[in-house]
Amino acid sequence: MRNNGKKDAFSIISIAVALLMIFFIGSALISVVAGGISYIPEAVKSEEIWFSVKTSLITATISTALCVFISIPSSYAFTRTDMPFRRISELIMELMMCLPYIVLGLCLLILFSSEFGKALKELGFQVVFDVKGIVIAQFFVNFPYAMKMVKTAFMQVDRRLEIIAGMLGASKWKQLTTIILPLSRNALISMIVLVWSRAIGEFGATLMLVGITRMKTETLPGSIYLSISTGDTEMAMAAATIMLCIAMISLTVINRLNTTPKYFRLNGAE
Numbered sequence: 001m002r003n004n005g006k007k008d009a010f011s012i013i014s015i016a017v018a019l020l021m022i023f024f025i026g027s028a029l030i031s032v033v034a035g036g037i038s039y040i041p042e043a044v045k046s047e048e049i050w051f052s053v054k055t056s057l058i059t060a061t062i063s064t065a066l067c068v069f070i071s072i073p074s075s076y077a078f079t080r081t082d083m084p085f086r087r088i089s090e091l092i093m094e095l096m097m098c099l100p101y102i103v104l105g106l107c108l109l110i111l112f113s114s115e116f117g118k119a120l121k122e123l124g125f126q127v128v129f130d131v132k133g134i135v136i137a138q139f140f141v142n143f144p145y146a147m148k149m150v151k152t153a154f155m156q157v158d159r160r161l162e163i164i165a166g167m168l169g170a171s172k173w174k175q176l177t178t179i180i181l182p183l184s185r186n187a188l189i190s191m192i193v194l195v196w197s198r199a200i201g202e203f204g205a206t207l208m209l210v211g212i213t214r215m216k217t218e219t220l221p222g223s224i225y226l227s228i229s230t231g232d233t234e235m236a237m238a239a240a241t242i243m244l245c246i247a248m249i250s251l252t253v254i255n256r257l258n259t260t261p262k263y264f265r266l267n268g269a270e
Helices: 001-046 048-078 088-100 099-111 115-122 131-155 161-167 172-183 185-200 202-207 222-231 233-257
Strands: none
Touching: 001 048, 001 099, 001 172, 001 222, 048 099, 048 131, 048 172, 048 185, 048 222, 088 131, 099 115, 099 131, 099 202, 115 222, 131 185, 161 172, 172 185, 202 222, 222 233
């Protein structure tokens, strides 16, 4: 009886702590939405807001596509091959996930300000203080997360299915496209939506590498930053409300797709 009483008391405390945090975070979000929703009509008429929305959507889509196309073969190399320097590569990926985004932006700024960056600029590919730099900043911030999610999905696929397919003559490419990717479908879609929504909200690395210039390299987070810095709190809250709506849509899609996949088993169980 005492143990049950202790468990009940702990459960009550846990619920109280969770509700307190939810109330605190929810109050902050509601205050922004309540303050910004009335300025949405004005924001919709703003050419600057539309420019920042368009820039955010385009750059986030391109950087997400890069993350997808590069994370899939990279994750395959990590999980299905004897990749050299695997542990060092994993440490680098983990380090990128731990570093503040502004530090990653500084690393990119130093890289693209070097002779390498100057050579790219002479070839017509300017990164620093250019929209292309936004894509690169978003990619480097999100790629470690994308690869981690894809690696986890690939590791959950039953390897015996690939062995049997190989015995039947299927190539590695065939195994990837007909077994691994279909069984990782839900995780891959969730990764795409999550990476895309994170790219929409990326700011630190972009600020360091590209800067925030009105109507040139201005994204939604950059628009909030510029509005706050000029004292235009109303427009900042309107832009923040738009970002919250995008985040809510992304989370809804993830939750709808985040179902436990049914993997085929050799014994016939699901």
